[in-house]
Amino acid sequence: MLKVRSIMTPSPTTIGPNAKIWEAANTMLDHRISGLPVVDDAGRLLGIISESDFLQRGEIHTDARHGLWREFFSSRGRLAEEYARSFGNDVAEVMSSPAATIQPDASVETAAKLMAEKNVKRLPVVEGDEIIGIVTRFDIMAALVRDVTSYHAERADSDIRNALEAELARQKWGDSVNLRVADGVVTLEGRVLDLREKNAMQVAAENTAGVKRVDNRVQVVAPPDMPVPPPGFYL
CATH class of the missing domain: 3.10.580.10 (CBS-domain)
Incomplete structure (x- = not known):
């Protein structure tokens, strides 16, 4: 109080x-x-x-x-x-x-x-x-204005998270990421097998209303005995 x-x-x-x-x-x-x-x-x-x-x-x-x-x-x-x-x-x-x-x-x-x-x-x-x-x-x-602003900022972060989670849930490649939102900044974490999945997650986050910046920490990892394809490998 x-x-x-x-x-x-x-x-x-x-x-x-x-x-x-x-x-x-x-x-x-x-x-x-x-x-x-x-x-x-x-x-x-x-x-x-x-x-x-x-x-x-x-x-x-x-x-x-x-x-x-x-x-x-x-x-x-x-x-x-x-x-x-x-x-x-x-x-x-x-x-x-x-x-x-x-x-x-x-x-x-x-x-x-x-x-x-x-x-x-x-x-x-x-x-x-x-x-x-x-x-x-x-x-x-x-x-009072500071408290109200802070409250709405928290609600805005919640709205951003809900909207982005809903968008990723609609995509086949969107189930391998963990995300956090704080002050409009989205942090993406997780592991994917394909660089294109990481890039698509970046786009989805950037296109979500209210997002100020995206910190994409998703790692591209290869299955055992399979090297990670270099950028530009896929056509």
Whole structure:
């Protein structure tokens, strides 16, 4: 089972809680990342600030606007929190806290489910009190694509083998060969009495869809007391 440790980005870029939000924005732009773990001086995770935190800002009039009923039923504390997040200048005032985290030995499937449940795009990877990495939706997608590609590659090898075995079974000369297929490369092994049989096996393998290369190790051997005919002997 694929673990988070194997796909995470180790030693992620972080920022302190007292940094200004525009410092965080510049750091994200400089490193081409969309989120930053926020850590204290001891390296303990306090929260996370992401690109979405810059999309609802009072300065650009994208902060959340509430109707009368929402303001009436929302607690004073909740409204104050939203105001601070929209107009705050320090990372600590804007970050999401506590941040959803994951352990390095958790499965990739667990990370994907947690991201979906929490509706987040990234998870800090923590070991004890230390943040050792970060895993994103992109990392999970890339791992998924690799697994799917690997799976289909195995199926393709199986399909190639089945197709070639079926073709050789239809030929009278095709029953004296053993074959293997790995990553589209066909390996032929065995012994035949006639060079033409070896050549025909080569052609059959080369003409099988999906074959990238043929490693023909078939040996031409002579019966006792009969020399092997030289190439070109048969007309």
